[in-house]
Amino acid sequence: MSRQRVLSGVQPTGILHIGNYLGALRNWRGMVDDYDTFFCVVDMHAITVPEAVDPARLREAIRSVAAIYIAAGIDPDKATIFVQSDVPAHAELAWILTCMAPMGWLKRMTQFKVKGGDNEGVGTGLLTYPVLQAADILLYDADLVPVGADQKQHIELTRDLAERFNHRFGDVFHLPKPMIPKQGARIMGLDDPEAKMSKSTAVERPGHAIGLLDTPKQVKKKINRAKTDSGTCTIYEDASPGIRNLLGMFAAFTGEDPAEIGKRYDGRGYGYLKADLIAAAEAELAPLRARYEELRGDESVLDAILERGAERANAQANVVLARAKQAMGLGR
Numbered sequence: 001m002s003r004q005r006v007l008s009g010v011q012p013t014g015i016l017h018i019g020n021y022l023g024a025l026r027n028w029r030g031m032v033d034d035y036d037t038f039f040c041v042v043d044m045h046a047i048t049v050p051e052a053v054d055p056a057r058l059r060e061a062i063r064s065v066a067a068i069y070i071a072a073g074i075d076p077d078k079a080t081i082f083v084q085s086d087v088p089a090h091a092e093l094a095w096i097l098t099c100m101a102p103m104g105w106l107k108r109m110t111q112f113k114v115k116g117g118d119n120e121g122v123g124t125g126l127l128t129y130p131v132l133q134a135a136d137i138l139l140y141d142a143d144l145v146p147v148g149a150d151q152k153q154h155i156e157l158t159r160d161l162a163e164r165f166n167h168r169f170g171d172v173f174h175l176p177k178p179m180i181p182k183q184g185a186r187i188m189g190l191d192d193p194e195a196k197m198s199k200s201t202a203v204e205r206p207g208h209a210i211g212l213l214d215t216p217k218q219v220k221k222k223i224n225r226a227k228t229d230s231g232t233c234t235i236y237e238d239a240s241p242g243i244r245n246l247l248g249m250f251a252a253f254t255g256e257d258p259a260e261i262g263k264r265y266d267g268r269g270y271g272y273l274k275a276d277l278i279a280a281a282e283a284e285l286a287p288l289r290a291r292y293e294e295l296r297g298d299e300s301v302l303d304a305i306l307e308r309g310a311e312r313a314n315a316q317a318n319v320v321l322a323r324a325k326q327a328m329g330l331g332r
């Protein structure tokens with residue numbers, strides 16, 4: 001039997017953080033041996049906030065995210081790592097799907113509402129963002145999409161769009177499923193454990209997130225300053241949101257149960273928990289940092305990986321795009 005297909009992506013915006021790592025990248029790494037994997041730097045999603053686009057910064061961010069994929073341990077000889085805009089089929093299928101996507105479905109997306117959907121001046125790309133995401137996934141006949149919990153709604157929309165298309169034009173698209181990790185799917189902000197750790201907030205507020213490229217000193221400082229409360233209770237169910245977030249992070253790093261970790265530290269003061277969490281984070285981030293520096297030291301290596309990735313991705317995506325166009329009667 002052929003291996004199942006996997007596709008996922010991260011936007012080259014803001015600062016990549018341990019939420020991205022624990023919710024997505026680390027799980028991708030674990031899939032490359034058993035699945036046929038495609039990991040994309042979704043640069044065309046990054047331009048959905050056009051006023052935020054700075055060409056030099058975008059160019060650098062695309063390369064940096066690609067290098068972080070590899071530095072996180074995703075083997076480029078096993079996975080196809082590529083840049084979305086290197087594969088024109090994404091934009092083309094996105095247009096086709098846009099014509100099938102009811103406006104109401106898109107207006108109901110949580111991310112659209114949160115990012116300012118009620119503002120008439122906002123770019124239309126913010127509304128059609130999940131349609132482009134659906135194209136990303138459907139072009140690869142993906143079976144599984146490994147993502148953090150916040151993306152579940154977008155994968156459901158992808159399935160709905162695929163079913164709608166298939167219903168009208170025949171069995172063209174394969175229906176994907178989300179794959180959301182048990183631990184680490186929703187890491188909260190260190191400075192505000194009520195809000196999801198976010199790449200853009202990480203730029204505005206240094207204490208918000210642990211960046212994947214932070215120095216050991218920064219990691220230590222940020223965890224030590226993470227919001228807790230004044231007690232010593234680390235019993236998971238009774239702990240404050242800040243402590244629960246630290247336990248969740250710890251659990252995601254070590255593979256233990258957060259409640260078990262909590263019991264171990266209860267009544268001892270948060271300093272012990274934080275010190276061990278710093279060590280656990282450092283154990284994963286130190287090799288990532290070193291590999292990243294090495295990769296960025298010789299850009300030709302990354303160029304070759306992305307070039308090869310673009311070739312493989314185009315070859316696959318064009319097959320599915322042709323299938324969709326043929327089914328609809330588009331073209332000569």
Ligand code: AMP
Pocket residue numbers: 009010011019020021022023024146147148149150151184185186187188196197198199
């Ligand atoms: P984004 O930062 O929105 O580009 O997300 C890239 C990937 O990281 C997606 O799979 C997200 O679901 C995941 N992700 C983003 N923020 C978090 C978070 N705070 N906790 C866990 N996963 C996250």
Ligand code: TRP
Pocket residue numbers: 007008009010011042045132133136137145147151154
């Ligand atoms: N919307 C995703 C996010 O913000 C990024 C993304 C774009 C993606 N295309 C995708 C994720 C395809 C998985 C599959 O995190």
